[in-house]
Amino acid sequence: MTDNDSRIGRRAALVLGGGAAAMLAAPWVARAQARTIKIGMPTILSGRVATLGISSRNAVMMEMEKVNAAGGLAGRPVEMIFRDSKAQPQEAARVVRELVNTDGCEIIIDGEASSGSFAVQEVARDLKMLTIHTCSETSSLSADPKLRIPNAFRCVRQGVHDSVAGAAYAAKIAKEKGLKKWATCSPDYAYGRDTTAEFVGYLKQFAPDVEIVSESWPKLAQPDYTETLTKLLQANPQAVYSCIWGGDLTAFIDQGNLYGVFSKTPFFAVNMADYTVLTAVKNLPQGIHSGNRYIKTFPMTPQNAAWGDAYREKFKEYPTNWSWQNAAAVAFLAAAAKKANSTDTAKMSEALMGLTIDSPFGMNGKITMRAEDQTIVDYAIGWGTTIPKEPYMPNVTPGDWKQIVELETAWKKSKGYI
Amino acid sequence: MDLDSLFSCFASTSCVITQTTSGFIIGMLLFLVAVGLTLIFGILKVVNFSHGVFYMIGAYLALTVYQTTGSFPLALLAGGFGAALVGLAIERAFMSRIYGANPLMQILVCYALILIFDDLARLIWGGDFRSMGMPDVFQVPPVFIFGGVAPPYYIFVIAVAAAIAIVLALVIARTRFGKIVRAAAHNPAMVSALGINTVAIYALVFAAGCLLAGLAGALAAPVRTVSPGMGFSILIESFIVTVIGGMGSIAGALVGALLIGMLRTFGALGFPLFNEGLMYIFMVMVLVIRPSGLFGKEAA
Known part of the structure; x- marks a missing residue:
């Protein structure tokens, strides 16, 4: 009996112990899953302009690796999800909604050309998530106050x-x-x-x-x-x-x-x-x-040359204009998350306003996200x-x-x- | 509208010569593509929407051969005959099954071929645009004829296309093969009943059309951007040419192509903002006045 009892006791202890361990670990596992932040990116991956879209995706992947190696955005590892918009504005808008609503993306890097970026801006207005345009050069996107929203930024040269x-x-x-x-x-x-x-x-x-x-x-x-x-x-x-x-x-x-x-x-x-x-x-x-x-x-700085060479080494071709803009956008997101110590849309948006970062693409080694119209200045031109x-x-x-x-x-x- | 510069051009020999030779340059390349289109329609009765594919294949093959061997004549041959071989395979595998089929089916098959070959080009040569580079022999300053400018390469292109036009006309009009082809266009059942292999004739005609399109692509490769989907850019204009000239008429293709060429070069001076539209207006006018095209048969 005693033996039996003690056996049951040991079993019970094991079960209890295992259960307790599982219970203790559960929130930790759940927290680890929630910690990953998904960032969605629509861009042009097929058709005539595909080269530019692919070079945008390349730059984001290259820079996000660095961000993740350094601990992610405010401590959260980043998972990128890329979607092809086929250069069609309505497809870009649809893809962004899907990225946010179905895939659970919390930030959008908008790698669309001008026509698509205006469509994405309207979705960003509706869904209220942090959006950073990285390819549209049309000035009115950020200059026109009627189009502006507090949660959308532009990290692109301007016409x-x-x-x-x-x-x-x-x-x-x-x-x-x-x-x-x-x-x-x-x-x-x-x-x-x-x-x-x-x-x-x-x-x-x-x-x-x-x-x-x-x-x-x-x-x-x-x-x-x-x-x-x-x-x-x-x-x-x-x-x-x-x-x-x-x-x-x-x-x-x-x-x-x-x-x-x-x-x-x-x-x-x-x-x-x-x-x-x-x-x-x-x-x-x-x-x-x-x-x-x-x-x-x-x-003409060692940083800029090193960046161009690193990109070429990795992708076997030189970066494009869209590449540097996307790389700079990732740097802005990382800096904003660090400053806000959060990935919350409102907090990151506030941190981005007027933020100056060190960048190989800056005229004097720095680029600023101008607060008044949420677009970059002082880039190399x-x-x-x-x-x-x-x-x-x-x-x-x-x-x-x-x-x-x-x-x-x-x-x-x-x-x-x- | 800028009629002043158009009239002042007509008043100067050099301007007329420059614009006319450029009209020939645009027209003759267009002719090479359009004549294949019109031949295939005239004999096979298929509107070959995938014709631009062979122009693209010709350009890519020429680019590859030129960049590996450095020989421009070899590149031209590779472009033309490569496109013809691919055309022959396509004719046997797909086209021969849709002769006489519902036009909608023909369009679907052709459209599928465009998508497949554009993607194949992307897989083989990459999605980037490529440039072949001008052969050294043509890297010389332009020639001046009575003050008008004409680049030597373009003179060469015009000469090649003109030679082809003459050979083609002679083959169709004077040879036994030409006679059979004309007969097959008119009454294929009778030609077949006479013991002539119409299947082979059809395949040959299709391959010949592809050869011309491939050659046009090879000739265009040194000056035009080579990229997947490039065939589409020339397809629409080729159709306009065949509609203006009359579907099935070789002379019509030549005249139509040259008219489009002249319309573009002189139109650019007189109607800089409406140059593209001129071409379509001209096509509509032809369709209204002569629905079967300038050289088309009335009953067609």
């Missing part, structure tokens, strides 16, 4: 900043070399039209002698630019401006070379200094003026000329952020935003 910096650079060369007759040639959709109009407006403001003698609006993904090029030859301008980008720019350069356009006329192509274009063009002409997109040589081989754009003239902000403010006033 109006590029136009001011580009026009200031171009005006200086125009005055030095007496370039008065200009032609423009840009893609026929919102980005091409707006960016060109802003550039021309500022150029005329900085160099009043400039006149536009010819304008062409080839459509997006047009295979042949012959008529555009011969029209340029007829207009015989002293300089040409273009915001054609990607594969279209490659074709434009290849075809323009046949007509010798770039050997005699200075060409200002804001989107030229992008590694995807620079490495694709086989006969890259010397001396094309371009804005920086992402380039290892600007800012500049123009230079290309050479046909590495480092492609060795010398970049930095833009003047004081002038950029001054003219941006004037632009906002003219639009009735402030």
Whole structure:
């Protein structure tokens, strides 16, 4: 009996002990599960712009590894969930709702181009979760107070900043070399039209002698630019401006070379200094003026070069303009979570307002999330000329952020935003 | 509208020559694609929506061969004959099953082929756009003819396309094979009853159409961006050409392609904001006045 009793006693003890251990461990297990924070990211992973979307995802994965290695966001490990929006705004909006409602994401990194980002902004307004746009360059997204919400931020270069910096650079060369007759040639959709109009407006403001003698609006993904090029030859301008980008720019350069356009006329192509274009063009002409997109040589710091090399090492290709913007966004999220010591939307949003971080992509090693319109300033912005081989754009003239902000403010006033 | 610059262009020889040669450049490449489309429709009675695929295959094969061997003639041959071989396989495997089928079925099959081949191109060559690079022999300054500008490479392209147009016209009009093809277009049952292998004729015609599209892609590769989906960019214009020229007519394809070329280059001067629209307006006008196209048969 005694033996029996004692056996039962031991069994009971084991059961009780096990149960107690399980009970004690349960909240710990539950807490560990809740600690993981899911971040959702819609971006363009198929179609013509897929290269950019993939480069965005790459940058986020690379930077999130570092964040997780350093303990996550406010102590919570991050799990990223990526979804393809196929470059369709309605799909982007649907995907974001799914990421939040079904997958339980608490933060959205919005890797959408302009059209999709406006749709995502409205979903963010509705669902009230922290959202950071990382690819949309259209200025009104953050400048227009009617669109603004306290929980959405933008970590992207802006059209109006590029136009001011580009026009200031171009005006200086125009005055030095007496370039008065200009032609423009840009893609026929919102980005091409707006960016060109802003550039021309500022150029005329900085160099009043400039006149536009010819304008062409080839459509997006047009295979042949012959008529555009011969029209340029007829207009015989002293300089040409273009915001054609990607594969279209490659074709434009290849075809323009046949007509010798770039050997005699200075060409200002804001989107030229992008590694995807620079490495694709086989006969890259010397001396094309371009804005920086992402380039290892600007800012010319060991941190920036190291980041570009690390990305290349990991993904076997150079980062794009979208890559640095996404990398910077992850850094902003990490810094905000640290400052707020929380991943709560309201607390992180408050921490992001006016937050300055150390960044390889900052003009002076720092980027600020401007509090008044929740968008970044002081990022690296500049123009230079290309050479046909590495480092492609060795010398970049930095833009003047004081002038950029001054003219941006004037632009906002003219639009009735402030 | 900028009619001033259009009229001042007509007043200057150099401008007229430059714009006319550029019209030929756009037109002749378009012709190579459109003529295949029109041949296939005329004889096989299939509207081959997947024709742009062979243009893309030609461009990619030319790019690969040029970048591995460095030989441009080899690249052209690879583009043309590679596309023809793929075309032959497609004809045997898929197209031959849908001759005479419901047009909706034909469109579905063609559309499926577009999606499949675009994805295959992405798998094999990657999703990025590629540039082949201009062969050294053509890396020379443009030629000036009476003050008009013409890049040597484009003169070469025009010459190749013109030679093909002549050879094609001769083959169709003068040879026994051409006679059979014309007969098969008119009455395939009778041709078959005479003991002629119409299955082989159909396959050959389809492959020939693909060869021309592949060659156009190979010729375009040094100057146009090579990317998955590039076939679609030329498909719409090729259809406009065949609609204007008349479905099934080789002369119509040539005239239609050249008209579109001229409309684009001169339209860019006179109607810079409406250049794209001009092409469609012209097509609508042709359809209203001559529904079967400029060279189409009335009963078609």
